Structure formats: structure tokens, C-alpha cells
Amino acid sequence: MIVELGHFLLVLALVASLVQSTLPVAGTLRRNSQLMDLASSGALIVFLLVVMAYSALTWAYASSDFSVINVWENSHSQMPMIYKISGVWGNHEGSMMLWLLILVFFTALVAIFGGNLPKSLKSNVLVVQGWIATAFLLFILVTSNPFTRASAVMGPVPPPAEGRDLNPVLQDFGLAVHPPLLYLGYVGFSVCFSFAIAALIDKRIDAAWARWVRPWALLAWTFLTLGIAMGSYWAYYELGWGGWWFWDPVENASFMPWLIGTALLHSALVMEKREALKIWTILLSILAFSLSLLGTFLVRSGVLTSVHAFASDPSRGVFILVILSIFIGGAFSLFALRAPSLTQGGLFQPVSREGSLVLNNLILVVATGAVLTGTLYPMLLEALTGEKISVGAPFFNLAFGWLMVPLFIVLPFGPLLAWKRGDLAGASRKLATAFVISLALGLVVWIATGNAPMVAAVGLIAGFFLVFGALTDLWIRASFLKVGFATGLKRLAGLPRSAIGTMLAHFGVGITVLGVVIVSTWSTEHILEMKPGEKTDVDGYTVVFDRETRGQGPNYSEEVAHFTVFKGERQVAETNSAKRVYTARQMPTTEAGIMTFGFSQLYVSIGDPTGDGKLVVRIWWKPWILFIWGGAVLMAIGGFVSLSDRRLRVGAPARRAQGTPRPAAGAA
Amino acid sequence: MSRKQKRLALIGGGVAFLMAAVILIMFAFSQSVAYFYVPSDLKTANVQPETRIRLGGLVKDGSWQRGQGMHESFEVTDTIGTVKVNYTGILPDLFREGQGVVAEGKLVSLDPPVFQADTVLAKHDETYMPKDVADRLKDKGVELSGKETIK
Numbered sequence: 001m002i003v004e005l006g007h008f009l010l011v012l013a014l015v016a017s018l019v020q021s022t023l024p025v026a027g028t029l030r031r032n033s034q035l036m037d038l039a040s041s042g043a044l045i046v047f048l049l050v051v052m053a054y055s056a057l058t059w060a061y062a063s064s065d066f067s068v069i070n071v072w073e074n075s076h077s078q079m080p081m082i083y084k085i086s087g088v089w090g091n092h093e094g095s096m097m098l099w100l101l102i103l104v105f106f107t108a109l110v111a112i113f114g115g116n117l118p119k120s121l122k123s124n125v126l127v128v129q130g131w132i133a134t135a136f137l138l139f140i141l142v143t144s145n146p147f148t149r150a151s152a153v154m155g156p157v158p159p160p161a162e163g164r165d166l167n168p169v170l171q172d173f174g175l176a177v178h179p180p181l182l183y184l185g186y187v188g189f190s191v192c193f194s195f196a197i198a199a200l201i202d203k204r205i206d207a208a209w210a211r212w213v214r215p216w217a218l219l220a221w222t223f224l225t226l227g228i229a230m231g232s233y234w235a236y237y238e239l240g241w242g243g244w245w246f247w248d249p250v251e252n253a254s255f256m257p258w259l260i261g262t263a264l265l266h267s268a269l270v271m272e273k274r275e276a277l278k279i280w281t282i283l284l285s286i287l288a289f290s291l292s293l294l295g296t297f298l299v300r301s302g303v304l305t306s307v308h309a310f311a312s313d314p315s316r317g318v319f320i321l322v323i324l325s326i327f328i329g330g331a332f333s334l335f336a337l338r339a340p341s342l343t344q345g346g347l348f349q350p351v352s353r354e355g356s357l358v359l360n361n362l363i364l365v366v367a368t369g370a371v372l373t374g375t376l377y378p379m380l381l382e383a384l385t386g387e388k389i390s391v392g393a394p395f396f397n398l399a400f401g402w403l404m405v406p407l408f409i410v411l412p413f414g415p416l417l418a419w420k421r422g423d424l425a426g427a428s429r430k431l432a433t434a435f436v437i438s439l440a441l442g443l444v445v446w447i448a449t450g451n452a453p454m455v456a457a458v459g460l461i462a463g464f465f466l467v468f469g470a471l472t473d474l475w476i477r478a479s480f481l482k483v484g485f486a487t488g489l490k491r492l493a494g495l496p497r498s499a500i501g502t503m504l505a506h507f508g509v510g511i512t513v514l515g516v517v518i519v520s521t522w523s524t525e526h527i528l529e530m531k532p533g534e535k536t537d538v539d540g541y542t543v544v545f546d547r548e549t550r551g552q553g554p555n556y557s558e559e560v561a562h563f564t565v566f567k568g569e570r571q572v573a574e575t576n577s578a579k580r581v582y583t584a585r586q587m588p589t590t591e592a593g594i595m596t597f598g599f600s601q602l603y604v605s606i607g608d609p610t611g612d613g614k615l616v617v618r619i620w621w622k623p624w625i626l627f628i629w630g631g632a633v634l635m636a637i638g639g640f641v642s643l644s645d646r647r648l649r650v651g652a653p654a655r656r657a658q659g660t661p662r663p664a665a666g667a668a
Numbered sequence: 669m670s671r672k673q674k675r676l677a678l679i680g681g682g683v684a685f686l687m688a689a690v691i692l693i694m695f696a697f698s699q700s701v702a703y704f705y706v707p708s709d710l711k712t713a714n715v716q717p718e719t720r721i722r723l724g725g726l727v728k729d730g731s732w733q734r735g736q737g738m739h740e741s742f743e744v745t746d747t748i749g750t751v752k753v754n755y756t757g758i759l760p761d762l763f764r765e766g767q768g769v770v771a772e773g774k775l776v777s778l779d780p781p782v783f784q785a786d787t788v789l790a791k792h793d794e795t796y797m798p799k800d801v802a803d804r805l806k807d808k809g810v811e812l813s814g815k816e817t818i819k
Contacts, residue, residue, distance in 0.1 A: 240761070241758075350674075350677070350678060350681075362682060362685060363685075366685070366686065366689045369689075369693075370689070370692075370693050370696075373693060373697075374697075377697075387703070388703065388704035388722075388803075389701050389702060389703050389704060390701070390702045390703075390704060390722050390772070391697070391700065391701055392700055392702060392772070393700075394696075394699060394700035395696045395697060395699070395700040395701070396696075398692075398695075398696035398699060398700065399692055399693045399696035399697075402692055403689060403692065527738045527756075527757060527758065528738075529738075579761075587761075587762070588761040588762070589761060590761055605758075607758040607759075608758075610734065611734070616738065616758055618758055
């Protein structure tokens with residue numbers, strides 16, 4: 001009964017969403033505020049309905065109701081409860097439900113916290129959000145209904161006694177965290193998109209608009225950062241061979257909105273402070289969400305070969321393609337129609353805060369273009385000529401890596417340049433110490449480790465420069481030398497949160513870059529055959545294979561190998577590495593044993609027995625690998641810190657009276 | 669500089685950067701694109717040794733041999749042609765005889781065809797058949813059992 005109710009609530013949500021996305025339009029046209037208010041109440045009602053429908057589906061999973069096809073295909077009564085609940089989004093239908101839930105969640109947030117927006121703008125934003133929600137509600141109800149019972153398809157059949165189990169790779173805590181975080185980011189950009197469309201419809205685009213959009217962009221970006229980092233760490237420990245980024249099309253699909261989102265954060269800043277880059281910022285807002293939609297299409301339509309692609313059905317691909325073309329095509333047509341009539345901001349000095357932000361945008365957008373090319377080209381080529389090619393990691397490493405180098409070199413200069421007219425010589429003097437230290441550290445590490453490639457030295461210097469550049473920024477703001485340590489600290493504490501957030505995020509970029517460079521250059525791999533009692537030396541550690549045991553989990557059986565690690569004579573760590581076979585699907589997985597030493601890790605995974613009583617063992621030394629995700633976490637913390645600043649200002653009356661634009665400074 | 673000159677300088681700088689980026693991207697492309705073949709394509713397509721390619725097909729029944737150390741060898745077939753593949757490392761959990769596989773690497777000899785793989789892919793689902801392999805095998809008229817999930 002609850003399942004049918006869930007389906008019914010979803011249909012009701014579609015009706016409410018249609019109301020939310022149509023009637024308020026009449027309200028804005030006639031300046032009827034009651035009709036406009038319908039958008040807010042509609043958004044809240046849709047949110048409640050979707051939450052209840054989603055809970056109904058979760059209930060079906062929690063109670064292992066295998067008469068529902070979706071539950072039968074993706075769950076198992078013996079599965080731990082947390083995987084039953086997170087398993088809701090571990091399949092196509094459920095993950096679309098999560099997508100929708102998060103979309104209407106953001107819409108409701110705009111309805112609740114958008115009190116300071118002009119009425120017509122708020123109503124328009126909610127209407128556009130309503131269109132998106134309607135499209136995805138239709139998509140779910142027509143092609144991907146998670147509530148379908150087996151009896152509705154195959155006639156009266158008794159419900160299966162047992163489910164087919166969730167894909168074992170997904171039976172992990174990572175599944176509970178990664179998709180919700182990722183979607184909070186991905187789908188969060190829909191708000192920026194809706195703001196852009198609403199502003200284009202209204203033809204009112206000014207600094208206040210940027211101030212309203214920026215917190216949403218920041219929120220989405222922060223979650224996306226965490227979501228991508230979490231996905232990367234999950235792949236690292238779950239897939240059993242220690243890779244942390246594959247340039248898999250699905251990863252690229254989440255990485256492109258992140259890159260454009262990063263550009264958007266920075267260009268919105270210019271728009272807010274200098275009322276320039278308006279058209280560009282609008283374009284980025286549209287692009288960020290368009291790339292999210294493209295990602296959804298790539299992942300959910302089955303055109304891709306990927307870990308993330310669940311079984312596919314061609315009708316879904318076509319449906320999402322239609323949604324994609326309507327929203328992206330519509331948005332860009334509206335943009336093309338309205339952009340020429342928007343007032344241009346003034347030109348400005350190339351050497352200035354805004355100039356450096358423009359450079360940031362240029363590089364990020366070009367880098368996105370490179371990733372997009374590598375991701376879509378093979379698909380387009382196959383569609384057009386039938387020829388199958390693969391563009392692998394080497395392409396992305398080369399193209400993306402080298403595009404990032406200039407960005408990392410100019411990044412520390414940005415925050416040190418003043419708005420309007422920057423002092424490049426002054427900024428260089430301030431950064432000279434940081435640069436010399438980075439150069440020295442990079443070269444020392446590079447020479448000390450012997451035959452590492454030249455690229456490693458470049459990467460190290462860039463990473464150190466980012467780290468010390470961010471610290472220089474703080475050092476100068478505190479001016480410890482002039483005012484002494486205590487006053488300096490007080491000054492730091494008194495800095496605006498957004499400045500601290502910026503510093504943290506830039507520092508985090510440096511940390512991630514260092515991690516990536518060090519792991520890529522100095523990680524070592526050892527593949528050997530071992531029998532219990534044997535030991536081997538790995539980068540200064542002695543790894544001993546103690547014993548092998550058999551174990552039994554709730555829905556799998558496993559072979560467990562136990563390892564102890566010694567440094568000299570002292571035991572420093574121990575771990576289990578296992579090979580599991582999940583009963584329902586007879587599917588094997590590798591559970592790696594991971595030991596952390598400082599920021600580095602030893603990663604052990606076992607392969608098959610060799611026949612003569614030995615076991616194939618793979619051991620990796622991954623130096624400083626935690627820096628990769630640590631840096632991303634720092635970026636996200638920077639995002640939250642900066643958001644906490646914004647909250648204070650968001651309520652302030654923002655839009656200046658029309659007709660008194662700030663003079664376009666710097667345009668002398 | 670006048671306003672106009674400044675604008676020109678900015679645009680010029682932007683265009684120069686874009687051109688450099690495009691050249692970089694094209695260079696990276698030429699370095700790392702791998703074409704996909706099934707065994708019977710190799711002769712007709714005139715693939716030269718040392719070219720990086722992806723080879724897809726089914727792992728021939730009874731062909732999987734585990735050598736000393738981590739040396740694995742198996743044969744990849746599309747029922748018309750067969751190529752011997754050498755690989756050093758641990759094969760994926762889901763590598764099995766009779767199932768689809770994609771190997772990336774290069775040909776080391778044309779006659780008889782021998783392929784040295786540096787990457788072997790078999791994906792994360794027990795009935796998985798790589799879409800590239802499935803499409804190409806269907807073109808060649810190979811019957812699939814229908815149990816494979818084609819993604």
C-alpha cells in the first residue's frame with residue numbers, strides 16, 4: 001500500500017510542479033503578487049510530496065519488499081540496514097529519485113531564504129526550477145518508475161523470496177556519502193541556472209544579482225568539491241588497485257561542472273564588486289548546469305561504458321536527450337536573444353584583481369574545453385563514422401596538466417592585486433620569498449630523489465608556490481613584522497571570513513597539487529607471490545604475510561590474508577586484505593588492506609592462489625597520497641567559511657535604485 | 669595606451685593563449701588516442717606493431733595460462749581471428765574464460781599475432797560485456813548468449 005501511495009504522491013508532485021511552473025508567470029506579467037506567491041507555496045508543496053514519495057521507496061527497501069521490481073533487483077534481505085537505505089540510490093531509478101529530491105530541496109531553500117529577492121525575480125527563479133522539476137518528474141514517471149510491482153508487469157506472480165542483491169562494489173559506506181554530496185553540488189547549480197534565466201527574462205542584471213547568486217554557486221561548488229573527492233577516495237580503496245582518478249567519462253562529467261563552477265565563483269565576484277563581466281557570468285551560470293545535465297545524460301542514458309552506468313534502456317536516453325536539448329537549447333537561445341541588449345561593463349586594467357580573475361576564467365574554461373573534447377570526441381566520432389577510439393588518461397594528463405601550470409603560477413598573485421589598478425611589481429616583491437622557497441624546496445626534493453622526470457620538479461614548484469603564496473597573503477594581511485605577533489593574530493581573526501575562505505581554498509589547491517605530483521611520481525608497485533610466513537621489503541618497511549583464513553559475512557564469504565608491517569624490528573601496523581565472493585551474484589571483489597603512515601599509505605591487495613600454495617600479492621607505496629583529498633577538504637572548508645561570512649550580508653537591502661549605476665571605473 | 673589599443677592587446681593575448689591551448693590539445697590527442705579493434709580486424713586494418721591500440725573480444729575457452737611470476741597469457745577471439753595476449757600483473761576480479769575483455773597495449777608481432785597488454789579491463793558486474801566488444805561481435809555475426817548486460 002505504501003508503495004502505491006509513493007507512486008501516487010509522485011503524480012501529485014507532478015501536478016503541483018506544473019502549477020508552480022505556470023501560474024506565477026501570469027502573476028509576474030500582471031504584477032499580481034498573490035499569483036507570484038504561488039511559486040513559493042508550490043515549491044514547498046512539491047518538496048513535501050517528493051520527500052514523502054522518496055520515503056515510501058526507502059520504506060520498500062528497508063522492509064525488503066521484493067514484489068517491487070526495483071527493490072528485488074537491487075537489494076537483499078541479509079544486507080545491513082545502511083546499505084538497504086543507501087541502496088535506494090544505487091540503481092538508475094533510485095538515483096533519479098535522489099536527483100529530483102535534491103532539486104526540489106534547493107527549490108524549497110530558495111522559496112524559504114529568498115525573502116530579500118525582488119518578488120518577480122524570486123517568482124521567476126522558482127518557475128524555472130519548476131520547469132526542471134516537471135521535466136524530471138515526467139522522466140521518472142514515464143521511463144524510470146521505481147514503484148513498479150512485478151505483478152503489474154508479469155501478471156499475478158508471487159513475490160520473489162529473495163532479492164538479487166546490490167552490486168557488491170556499491171555495498172560500502174562510500175555509496176552512502178558520495179552520491180548525495182555529488183548531487184548536492186551538481187544539482188545545486190540549477191539554482192544559478194534559474195537565476196540566470198530569470199534575469200534574462202527580466203532583463204535586469206546588475207551587481208545585486210551577482211550578490212544573490214554567489215552564495216548558491218558557492219554552496220553547490222563546496223558540495224561538488226566534497227562529492228568528487230569522496231568519489232575519488234572511494235574508488236581508491238574499493239576497486240583494489242589504488243587508482244584515485246581515471247579520467248573516466250563519468251568522472252569528467254562531474255569535473256566539468258566543477259571547473260566551470262570555479263570560474264563562475266570568481267567571475268561573479270568581479271560582477272559583484274566591479275559590475276563587469278555580466279554577460280560572461282550569466283553564460284557561466286547557464287554552462288555550469290548545462291554540463292550537469294550533460295553529465296546526467298551521459299551517465300543515465302547508457303551511451304557510456306562505465307562503473308556508474310547501470311543497465312540501460314534506449315527510451316531513457318532519448319528522453320534525457322530531449323530534456324537536455326530543451327533546457328540547454330532554450331537557455332542559449334534566450335541568452336543569444338538578450339545578451340546584445342545587456343549593458344556592457346567597462347574595460348579595466350589587465351593588471352588588477354579583476355584582470356587576474358579574467359585570466360583565471362580564461363584558463364578554467366579552456367581546460368573545461370579540453371576535458372569536454374576528450375570526453376565527447378570518441379562518442380561523436382563513433383556516432384558519425386562508426387570508428388571506435390579511446391582517449392585515455394595520457395591525453396588528459398598532458399593537456400589538462402599543462403593548462404593548469406599557468407593557472408597555478410598566476411593564482412597567488414590574484415589576491416595580492418588591488419581592484420581597479422594592481423601593482424604587479426609590488427605583488428612580485430611580496431611573493432618573491434614564497435617563490436624562492438618553493439623553487440628551492442622543489443629542486444631539493446627533485447634532486448634528492450634522483451631520476452624523477454622534469455615534470456615532477458615543475459609540479460612540485462607549482463604546488464609549493466600555491467601553498468606559500470596563500471600563506472604570504474595571510475602574512476601580509478596580518479603584517480606581523482610591523483605590528484608584532486599578538487596584534488597580527490588579532491588582525492587575522494578580524495579578517496573577513498571570505499578572505500579566510502579564499503586563503504584556505506587556494507592553500508588546499510596547493511596541497512592537492514603536491515599530493516598528485518608526489519603520488520604520480522614516487523609511488524611504487526610490487527607484485528609478488530607469497531606464502532604465509534614470507535616477507536618482503538617495500539620502501540623501508542617490511543611486510544610480513546602471517547596467515548590466511550576463511551570468513552563468512554552476512555551476504556558473502558571471504559578469504560582473508562593477514563599482514564603485519566615492521567619498520568626495522570618494530571611492528572608498526574597490521575591489516576587484512578580480503579577477496580570476497582558475494583553469494584547472490586557470485587561476484588568477487590577485492591578488499592584492500594590500507595595502512596596509513598603520516599600522509600602516506602601502504603596499500604595491499606591479494607589476487608588469486610597460484611596453485612603451489614602461494615598467493616599473488618600486490619603492494620603499493622603511496623607517498624603523501626592523503627594530500628590529494630586533504631587539499632579538497634581544505635577547499636570545501638574554505639567554501640563553508642566563506643559562506644558563513646555571506647550569510648550576514650545576504651539580508652542587507654542589496655539592489656541599488658535603478659538608474660544610478662556605479663561608474664565603470666578603470667576605463668580611462 | 670588608448671582604450672582601443674588596450675582592448676586589442678587583451679583580445680590578442682586571449683587569442684594567443686587559446687591558440688597555444690588548441691595546439692597543446694591537438695598534440696596530446698595525437699599522442700594518446702587508441703583505436704579499438706577486434707582480432708579479425710587487425711590484418712585488414714593493417715595495424716603496425718608498436719601502435720597503441722585497444723583489443724576487444726572474448727577470452728578463448730581453455731586458453732588462459734598462468735606463467736611464472738605474474739605473467740599471464742590468454743587468447744582473445746572474435747571467432748574469426750584470434751590473438752595471443754601477454755600481460756604482467758593481476759587480472760581483474762571478473763576476468764574469466766568465455767567472457768568479454770578489453771586489453772590496451774600494442775602488437776609485438778603480426779604473424780602469428782601477439783599482443784602485449786599493459787591494461788586489461790573487465791568491468792564491475794558479473795554479466796558485463798563491454799559495449800564496444802558487443803557491437804563489433806554482433807557485426808561479425810557472433811551469437812551472444814543474451815545474458816550479458818551491454819553497457
